[in-house]
Amino acid sequence: MQKVAVIGAGKMGAMHAKAYAAMPNAELVAICDPRLDAAEELARTNSTRSFERIEQALREVDPTVVDICTPTPTHIDYIKTAAAAGKHICCEKPLARSISQAMEAARLCEEAGVTLFVAHVLRWFPEYRRLRDLIAGGVIGETVEVRTTRCGKARPGVDHWFSNLQMSGGVVLDLMIHEFDWLRSCYGSVRRVYGKGLYNSHIPDIDYALVTLKFDSGVIAHVEGSWARPSGFVTSVEVAGTEGLLHFRNTESKALTIERKHKGGECSEDITPPNMAVVDPYNQELEHFIGCLDAGITPDVTPEDAIEAVRICEAALRSITTGEPVTLA
Amino acid sequence: MNPVKIGMMSFAHMHAYSYAACLKQLGDVEFVGVADEDKKRADEVGKQLGVKAFATYEDMLATDVQGVIVCSENVNHRRHVVVAAQHGKHVMCEKPLSVTNEDAEAMIEVCKRANVKLQTAFPCRFHPAFINLKKAVKAGDLGKILAIKGTNQGQCPFGWFVDTKLSGGGAVIDHTVHVTDLMRCLTGAEPVRVYAEIGNRMFGKDFDDTGLLTIDFSDGMFATLDASWSRPKSFPTWGNVKMEVTGTDGTAEMDMFNQKIDAFYDNSMSYRQEYWGDSIDLGLVRSFVESVGEDKPVQITGDDGAKALSVALAAYQSAKTGKPVDLTS
Numbered sequence: 001m002q003k004v005a006v007i008g009a010g011k012m013g014a015m016h017a018k019a020y021a022a023m024p025n026a027e028l029v030a031i032c033d034p035r036l037d038a039a040e041e042l043a044r045t046n047s048t049r050s051f052e053r054i055e056q057a058l059r060e061v062d063p064t065v066v067d068i069c070t071p072t073p074t075h076i077d078y079i080k081t082a083a084a085a086g087k088h089i090c091c092e093k094p095l096a097r098s099i100s101q102a103m104e105a106a107r108l109c110e111e112a113g114v115t116l117f118v119a120h121v122l123r124w125f126p127e128y129r130r131l132r133d134l135i136a137g138g139v140i141g142e143t144v145e146v147r148t149t150r151c152g153k154a155r156p157g158v159d160h161w162f163s164n165l166q167m168s169g170g171v172v173l174d175l176m177i178h179e180f181d182w183l184r185s186c187y188g189s190v191r192r193v194y195g196k197g198l199y200n201s202h203i204p205d206i207d208y209a210l211v212t213l214k215f216d217s218g219v220i221a222h223v224e225g226s227w228a229r230p231s232g233f234v235t236s237v238e239v240a241g242t243e244g245l246l247h248f249r250n251t252e253s254k255a256l257t258i259e260r261k262h263k264g265g266e267c268s269e270d271i272t273p274p275n276m277a278v279v280d281p282y283n284q285e286l287e288h289f290i291g292c293l294d295a296g297i298t299p300d301v302t303p304e305d306a307i308e309a310v311r312i313c314e315a316a317l318r319s320i321t322t323g324e325p326v327t328l329a
Numbered sequence: 330m331n332p333v334k335i336g337m338m339s340f341a342h343m344h345a346y347s348y349a350a351c352l353k354q355l356g357d358v359e360f361v362g363v364a365d366e367d368k369k370r371a372d373e374v375g376k377q378l379g380v381k382a383f384a385t386y387e388d389m390l391a392t393d394v395q396g397v398i399v400c401s402e403n404v405n406h407r408r409h410v411v412v413a414a415q416h417g418k419h420v421m422c423e424k425p426l427s428v429t430n431e432d433a434e435a436m437i438e439v440c441k442r443a444n445v446k447l448q449t450a451f452p453c454r455f456h457p458a459f460i461n462l463k464k465a466v467k468a469g470d471l472g473k474i475l476a477i478k479g480t481n482q483g484q485c486p487f488g489w490f491v492d493t494k495l496s497g498g499g500a501v502i503d504h505t506v507h508v509t510d511l512m513r514c515l516t517g518a519e520p521v522r523v524y525a526e527i528g529n530r531m532f533g534k535d536f537d538d539t540g541l542l543t544i545d546f547s548d549g550m551f552a553t554l555d556a557s558w559s560r561p562k563s564f565p566t567w568g569n570v571k572m573e574v575t576g577t578d579g580t581a582e583m584d585m586f587n588q589k590i591d592a593f594y595d596n597s598m599s600y601r602q603e604y605w606g607d608s609i610d611l612g613l614v615r616s617f618v619e620s621v622g623e624d625k626p627v628q629i630t631g632d633d634g635a636k637a638l639s640v641a642l643a644a645y646q647s648a649k650t651g652k653p654v655d656l657t658s
Contacts, residue, residue, distance in 0.1 A: 245591075
């Protein structure tokens, strides 16, 4: 039985806490957040204890696993603390704000002999799994070009930390890292990165980027990320191969739409429940992580995978800043 | 809980292969084996699934198997359900429950007297889109339900499905029952009157391939249902299950198998849709296994199967006479 302490009582912390609370082979033993109110509320929802600081939780409830769902720049310090205490770690993506921090995090975990898993959850989304299986099955021959989209509006986060691009890394490090990791899981290592974006434009609550990747295998990929879309969330993938084409767009794949009249008004509201799937990708991801810990095997996202995803992000941000392509060693 | 012992009777209906895969996937099941009047098919399936192939149904039913899944040709359902019940085994029967109302009533009666459960295989009830639609309707989000427009259009399965001596009918008996069951389940109302135009002009053979049903319900709601094998061979997927619901306070659109990837294959010069949504068969089989294992009532009864069947049979009668058929008389 793994005993899990979730650090960070925000949106992702709540999702991870709920998943652990429902898992037969894990016990949610603590929620930590310097905003003690938030920690207390989330702990109450999941019938567990709350703490202001991770050190208190480590001392009092002795978890075997620390799950870090805090703002990106704080990941490295929590990883240091957890690794030093000999705890296995699940860290929300991105692993760290910079490549040097990411490498340090992986080194510390290796030296401490603890498992480091980074929650690149897109690998567990059924549509992306199906796409990857189809691609691997060779039904469209060899992949030539891929185009992906991930567009929504900016999330505020605590103290608007997402909009502080120095903290969050903007859409590149927070959104597009999903596709960077998924594409690596399909096509291997990236050779060259070129990007355009609003990273240095400082427009409040807006970020947008278009990034081109060239893989060692010859595949080229176009990756779009946006926090400029006023409503709705759009994801899409198009894979062009030598013998066919695969295309997916979430807005064209809806199984249910429910619209309700506003009482007395003329407008309507869309009340379709989000996340209807019986098989929840977040649960699958964390069940995989806990299952690997129990079995003593390496989870599907390795520290190297997580480092490489941050490396692509950093290259994209450098390219956006300098206007030059960046070649990865 | 001890694993629930389940066996399978006949693989005539292709859904049997999916149910078998579900039995393999569920953790709390002991898949006892398979039996089939087609002995060669039983041996092949047994080898393929790594389970015992019994020489006869009676051999399998003589074991301590607790429940069986019947997937024979429609006309054989009655005979197979009855023999299972006489051996004291719980039964899940593929839809349509039977080919006549008398058969359906007899099957329900035999199972009742033998004190065994009879579940009709209506897997669509387990799709998250329908589960959430039902939740919204129950919560009153759409107000009073006034009308439903449904379709269950598919490609012709051929084989015994088009041999009415074995199937009891063509597209109408095959495709009326799913959506009729969803309409009953969604509203709690019962069909009271059926009008239908039925044709065979898609293939021009001695089986019906198209049907347009109009159904009045006990609460005043009206519905239409396109129960057809009207999708051409070049259609990108097997077919669809759709409902458009109109209520006093809102509307809902369900397109159960719309969670798909568009796929263009040069090898076959075809466009296909690759489904990635939740498996509905897993929910159905799990529900049956749990009912048997925990000795609780089945979620979908024999009566549910009989009610849906009666609509299909009334449709045939209506098409023959050109007049609506009263179900209550």
